[in-house]
Amino acid sequence: MQAVIGSASARRALEVLHWWASAGERLALDRLVEELNCLTLRWRNAVVPGGDISAAGTVLRARILARAPPDLAHVSVSDLRSLARSGVLMDITGAPQTVTWHSGVHALVRESMEVDGRWMGIPLGVHRVNTMAWHKGHWDRLGLPPPDAWSSLLLSARELDRAGVVPLVWSDDGTSLTGLFDSLLLAELGPKGYERLSQADGWAQEGVVSALKMLRRLRGWVPSQRQQRVNWSVAGREFLRGRAGIWFMPDWCRGELNAWGMREGKDYEIGPVPGTAGGFLYQVDCLAAVNPAGRRQQDIQELADMLTSVPLQRAYNLAKGSTPVVSGALAATAAAPHWAALDDPRLVRLPALTHRHGNLGLRGDVLTQLLQAFLRDPTQDALALGRQMLRLQQKEFR
Amino acid sequence: MKTFAAAYNSRWRRVLHSMMPATLRNRVILFMVLGALSSQVLVLLIWTAQAKEQARAEVSETAQLLAASATQATRFIRALPVSYRPLLIDQLRTTGGSRFLMQLNRSFVDQPSAEAGELSGLMNGLVQRAIGAELARDGLSGVRVQVVPSRSLIVDDSGISATELPGQWLDAAGLPMKEEQPLLVVQVGIEPGNWLLLASALPNPGLFLRAHPYAPDRLLMILAGLVAVLLIVVGVARGITQSLAHLDKAASAFARDLTVEHIPEQGPLEVQRLAHSFNEMQAQVQRSVADREHLFRSVSHDLKTPIMRLGFRAELLDDPVLREGFKKDLQELGVMLQGALSTMRGADLPEPTTRVALGELLGELTEAAIGAGAPVSLTVSEVSVPGKALALKRALGNLIDNAMRYGKRVDVSLGITGDCALVTIRDYGPGLPEDQMEKIFEPYLRLEHGNQVNSQGNGLGLWIARNTVRRHGGDIVLSNHPQGGLVAAVTLRMGDLPSQ
Numbered sequence: 001m002q003a004v005i006g007s008a009s010a011r012r013a014l015e016v017l018h019w020w021a022s023a024g025e026r027l028a029l030d031r032l033v034e035e036l037n038c039l040t041l042r043w044r045n046a047v048v049p050g051g052d053i054s055a056a057g058t059v060l061r062a063r064i065l066a067r068a069p070p071d072l073a074h075v076s077v078s079d080l081r082s083l084a085r086s087g088v089l090m091d092i093t094g095a096p097q098t099v100t101w102h103s104g105v106h107a108l109v110r111e112s113m114e115v116d117g118r119w120m121g122i123p124l125g126v127h128r129v130n131t132m133a134w135h136k137g138h139w140d141r142l143g144l145p146p147p148d149a150w151s152s153l154l155l156s157a158r159e160l161d162r163a164g165v166v167p168l169v170w171s172d173d174g175t176s177l178t179g180l181f182d183s184l185l186l187a188e189l190g191p192k193g194y195e196r197l198s199q200a201d202g203w204a205q206e207g208v209v210s211a212l213k214m215l216r217r218l219r220g221w222v223p224s225q226r227q228q229r230v231n232w233s234v235a236g237r238e239f240l241r242g243r244a245g246i247w248f249m250p251d252w253c254r255g256e257l258n259a260w261g262m263r264e265g266k267d268y269e270i271g272p273v274p275g276t277a278g279g280f281l282y283q284v285d286c287l288a289a290v291n292p293a294g295r296r297q298q299d300i301q302e303l304a305d306m307l308t309s310v311p312l313q314r315a316y317n318l319a320k321g322s323t324p325v326v327s328g329a330l331a332a333t334a335a336a337p338h339w340a341a342l343d344d345p346r347l348v349r350l351p352a353l354t355h356r357h358g359n360l361g362l363r364g365d366v367l368t369q370l371l372q373a374f375l376r377d378p379t380q381d382a383l384a385l386g387r388q389m390l391r392l393q394q395k396e397f398r
Numbered sequence: 399m400k401t402f403a404a405a406y407n408s409r410w411r412r413v414l415h416s417m418m419p420a421t422l423r424n425r426v427i428l429f430m431v432l433g434a435l436s437s438q439v440l441v442l443l444i445w446t447a448q449a450k451e452q453a454r455a456e457v458s459e460t461a462q463l464l465a466a467s468a469t470q471a472t473r474f475i476r477a478l479p480v481s482y483r484p485l486l487i488d489q490l491r492t493t494g495g496s497r498f499l500m501q502l503n504r505s506f507v508d509q510p511s512a513e514a515g516e517l518s519g520l521m522n523g524l525v526q527r528a529i530g531a532e533l534a535r536d537g538l539s540g541v542r543v544q545v546v547p548s549r550s551l552i553v554d555d556s557g558i559s560a561t562e563l564p565g566q567w568l569d570a571a572g573l574p575m576k577e578e579q580p581l582l583v584v585q586v587g588i589e590p591g592n593w594l595l596l597a598s599a600l601p602n603p604g605l606f607l608r609a610h611p612y613a614p615d616r617l618l619m620i621l622a623g624l625v626a627v628l629l630i631v632v633g634v635a636r637g638i639t640q641s642l643a644h645l646d647k648a649a650s651a652f653a654r655d656l657t658v659e660h661i662p663e664q665g666p667l668e669v670q671r672l673a674h675s676f677n678e679m680q681a682q683v684q685r686s687v688a689d690r691e692h693l694f695r696s697v698s699h700d701l702k703t704p705i706m707r708l709g710f711r712a713e714l715l716d717d718p719v720l721r722e723g724f725k726k727d728l729q730e731l732g733v734m735l736q737g738a739l740s741t742m743r744g745a746d747l748p749e750p751t752t753r754v755a756l757g758e759l760l761g762e763l764t765e766a767a768i769g770a771g772a773p774v775s776l777t778v779s780e781v782s783v784p785g786k787a788l789a790l791k792r793a794l795g796n797l798i799d800n801a802m803r804y805g806k807r808v809d810v811s812l813g814i815t816g817d818c819a820l821v822t823i824r825d826y827g828p829g830l831p832e833d834q835m836e837k838i839f840e841p842y843l844r845l846e847h848g849n850q851v852n853s854q855g856n857g858l859g860l861w862i863a864r865n866t867v868r869r870h871g872g873d874i875v876l877s878n879h880p881q882g883g884l885v886a887a888v889t890l891r892m893g894d895l896p897s898q
Contacts, residue, residue, distance in 0.1 A: 054492060061489040065482060087481040365492070369564030388562050395556035398484065398502075 012299050013042040016287065017063070018074035019056040021049055022233040024255030028319035035312050041303055046070050050231065053174045054365060060290070064088055069290040072300070075121070076175075077112050077355045078364050080288050084115040090289035093119040094301055101301075101308045104326040106342065108349060112284045121286035122304040125313075125322030126342060129250040129281040129352040130183035130273045133257065137267065138165055138245050147246065150187075150274045157221045160245040167221040169239060170248040171232035172375060174368040175354060179250045180218075180273070181371055182353045184211040187275030191348040194279070198356065203390040212374065212382040218248075219375055239268075248273070250283070251338070254321030270338075280341055281352040285322065362393040422642065423635040430631040431624060438620045453605050457521050460601050465528030468584045468596050471498055472533060476588050494570035498596040503555040506585050506593050509546045517606055518545040518580060529584060540587025545606070548579045551597055560597070572599050579603040641665035645673060652680055656687065656869075698739050705731055734842065737858045749786040753895060756781050756790075756812055756819055763795050764810060767802060774802065777811040781819045783890045785870045790890075793866035794821065796859040797874070797886050801825035805883055814892075818872060821888040829878040838876070839864050 020029050029045075036043045048056040053076060063069045075083065083089050093099070102110070105123060113121045134147055139156070142163055147153035157167035170180055186194045188207035196202040232249065236256050239247040247253060254270055262268055272279070287307070289300045306312060313324040314333075323342050324330055330339055341347060354364055370389065374380050419425050475483055483502055490496050526543040533541055551560040551573075560568060561575060568575050580603055584596045600606060641664065648659040658680050661673040705728055712724035757778035767774045801808045805825020813820045830838065830845075837843060842857040864874050871891035879885050 058489065058492050061485045062493075065478075065486055065489060082484075086484060088485070365488075366564055369566050373565055391562060392558065395554065395558050397554055397556060397558045397562075 012040060012296075013044045014072060014296075014299060014303060015044040015046050015070040016072045016074070017046040017048065017056065017060055017070035017290075018287075019048045019050070019052060020074070021047055022236075022256055023259035024252060024257075024319065024321060027259050028255060028316050031315040031319050032307070032312065035315070036303070036306060039302075039306065041299060041306070052231070054368070057365070064290060071289065071291065071296065072122075072287045072303075073290050075286065075288045076364065077121070077284055077286065077351075080113075080121045080286060081115050083288060083290075084118075084120040088290060088292050089120050090291045090294050090297065090300065091118045091120065092122065092289055092297070092300055092304060094297070099301055099304075101305045104308060104310075104328055106325055106327050106330075108282065108342070109284050109325040112351070112355065113286060121284075121288050122300075122307055123325040124285040124287065124307060125317045125320055126325055127250050127252055127283045127285065127322045128338070128341065129179045129283050129354075130186055130276040130279060131249065131251045131253070131270055132183075132273050133239065133247045133249060133253050133268050133270050135165075135239065135242060135245050135267075136265075136269055137242060138163070139269075146269070146271070148271065148274060148277065153246070153274050156245065161221070165242075166223055166238065166244040168218060168246045168248065169222060169235045169244040171230055171235040172372050173230075173232045174365070176232045176235070176249055177371050177375075178353055178364065178368050180248045181211065181215055181367075182281055183248075183273035183276050184214050185353075186279050186281060186350065187211070187273060188214065191279055191350060194350055197353075200394060201390075203362070203386070203393045208389065209382050209386040212385055215371070216375070216378070216382065252321050254338075255319055256321070258321065259319075278346070278348055280344075280347040280349045282342075282349055283352045283355050284325065285320075362389060363397065366392060366397070421639070423632075423639040426635040426638070427628065427631050430635075431628055434624055434627040435620075438623055442616070442620070453517055454520065456602060456605055457517050458524055461521050461524035462528060463601070464582055464584075464598060465525045465532070467497055467598070468525070468529055468586075469532040471496060471500065471596055472529075472538075472586050472588065472594055473536065475500070475502075475594055476536070480592075491567040491570055494572070497572060498598045499553070499560070499568065499571035499573055501553050501595040501597075503585075503593045503595055504591055505555050506540070506542060506587070507552050507555050507595060509544045509552055509583055510550045511544070511546075515545075515606060521545055521582065521600070521606075525582060525584065529586075533586060538586060538588065540585075540593070542585045544583045544585075545580050545600075546583045546597075548574055548577075548581050548599075551581055551583065553595065553597070555593075571597070573597065574599055574603070580606045638666060638669065641669045641673070645669070645676060649676065652683075656684065658684055695739070698735050701735055702732075705735070734857075749788055751784055751786055751895065753782050754785045754787045754790055756783060756821065756890070759787070759791055759794065760810055760812060760821065763791065763798050767798075772802060773807040774798075775807075775809045777809075779812055779814075781812055781814060781892070783819050783870065783892050784895045785890065786866075789866045790870065793863035794823075794888065796863045797823050797888065800859060801827075801884070801886070804828070815889065817893065818889040818891055821890070823886045823888070824879055824883055826883040829882060829884045830876060832878070835876050839874075 018029075020026060033043045033045075048059050056074070057079065060069075060073050060075070069088070080089070093102075102119060105113070106126075109123045109126060113119055113123055132147075134156075138144070138160060139146070142156075142159050144156040144159055145152040147156050160167040170176055185197070185207065188211045189196070189205060190207075193205055193207055196205065233256060235244075236247060236249070236253060238244040239253075240257065240260050240262065251270060254264060257268055258264070264270060271277075291300075307316075308326050310324075310326060310329045313326050313329040317324045317329075317339075318333075318336055323336075323339050330342060333339070342349075353362075353367065367389070370385060374382075374385055419428055475486070478486060487500050487502060490500060522543050522545055526541065529543065530539075530541045533539075549559075549561055552558070553560050553563065560573065565575070573581065580600055581597050582600055584598075586594045586596075588594050645661055648661050651657045651659060660680075661676055663670045663673045663677070665673075709725065709728050712721055712728060715721040715724065757780060760776060760778055764774050764776050768776070798808065798810065801823050802825070805827030807826040809822075809824045811822045813822070834845065838845065839860050841861040844857045860874075867874050867888055867890065871893075872889040875887045875889075877885050877887070
């Protein structure tokens, strides 16, 4: 796609490692690349197939260890923290008089990008994690109540099942599964209890075990042949084709569904997971410069300038389904009414687990694997798993 | 010294002898089982020694391999910048590629010690020495090696155990967690405050878990072998001893009353020969007895004619005193001859062996005397013996007649002693001098006292009685009663009827 041709070699290419492989992600990426390639910078894709954060993490670590890292890498905020503390990332704070792009970034996002007071990541968008999509066609046809509470959701699931529609789908991919578990934790613990997860006895709360039990209960509505671990976009395809009624997915499902030609409000609805309507579990997408020596600081700053510009932010986030990171781009448009949520005073904004692992004690990849094993083995006890999570968190296992 | 040894030796021999089973069958079984047991034990010992030797060789090979890998891994980690080390460890957790589960800790993590098996100790020592020597060249001295049960492995200095980690990580490092298996845990202090923990599955965990040679299942197998041997041996021993038992029965029957039973000449060659000799002996003894009887009978018969002729000739004697003397002597001679002949006939009397009720028999014998007011008392109980009724009646009758003849009063009682019936006949006569107690059984022997009381006796009564009783597997013993009088104790074997 981005073949290095004669004239392009003169331009300064930046290799970016990421795992945006789905339709919506590619569209959003195209918006960036179109804009960037008009400039002297050149964006070179190093995409990890599979669209899975753990596979991308493996590739990134392999390249760092092989001393051939990409210039930039898409990382989760918790990875951003640990990589920054390992000293393999470039400090992109820059001199205050020359670097100005920081100033427009939303305070919430700034907090995420700063590690020990230094800017370590270029933010791209804010995702809401506690969301799900439901198929409007089935709801209208069967006259189902909106799934805004567990009671109505489970009632709808029964009806869908009776109508021969798969009630629920989700992917056991790292981010999708932890996203759902995150939402269930928020629903069970409430915002205060959810905040307490960072504290020493946070995982000892009864709500943790309840969330695990709820996860297993919901799993019961997923047909067994769809329970094997699938890529999230494959799970999305089920929903897209109308085979499934509800898709538990952070809000990048919006970008994906839009890319396939569905329209929010007409073909599908997106809403908070029941019990979490008052909360905004957020997660920030960002790029980290994998270059501790600080080479090409100039090019990186130029790229950050571009990526945080208002037009590009709007274009990119419209396509991705996320929310712009700069306050100037937040003015809600008719095409993106959800952007208002970031500053909605009625919502409590809480960093999602994937965002907070560095502060949680419990590693994100460990949590994901424990949840995957929990769903694979129906005999595993929720209480025992809760205790295991508590121990790993309290001991701050690395 | 020598005498002590000899005494010791003989004492041992006595102890051994007392422990030896009495019957041939049991001896055969004992020796066969002892033989089988000792061979099993010997095989087990040899096998154990060999297995141990083999295990040691395997362990030392494994130890070299693991030590080399651990050294390599340690050097690799040390060569990485400190900040890259966690990345590598994360990488190995997801992708595998190392035989070790690696963990970086701030200090040495003490492991719960495994059951200190001999092989574990060997493994420990070998790996410790090999890695210690290698890493000493890099200037590292803090090397600790342990063999730890997999489910007890503590991975992290905060105390997190391996079982608490995601299964995927353990799989990637090839650590078995489903079942308890020994792991080799190497910890190296790579810098002050930095310890590298390496945990690896042992390539041949069976070596360390392999059942103890004296484990119950193995002992059970030995036991099963012994039972099999025992069953076979019992069968074989029975085959041998059955023919011997047959022979024994026939011999004792022959000894009792010259009953001839032909022994089938079969079984092992030795037993066949024995049976053949026994059959020969039976025939030989029978022939000689028959010859003797024949001779005795013809002599007795032939003597009748000259005695009769002498009688006629004595009539011709003129001297009446001389004539009466001759006649009296001839008469006595005739009585003796008659007695001898009737004895021969009695012995010959073909009579079947039946169950004889001794009480009834004694009642019949004393009935007439008691009816006639003779001082005879009878105490009986229900006792019966296998035997020839008429012969027994005659034998016991002889004894009772004797008692009535020589004593003033007679007590007859019937009881049981051991496995024999006991008939006691006591008279209140003068008794017998001690030196005559055995002599009196000799044929034709008359004592002075007897001659006075019964001049017609022929001296064969006791002899016949004892012969008869002995053929019935019993005996007659005479003794003097402390209060005076003679006691004849007759024992008769009870037991079953010999099956014909």
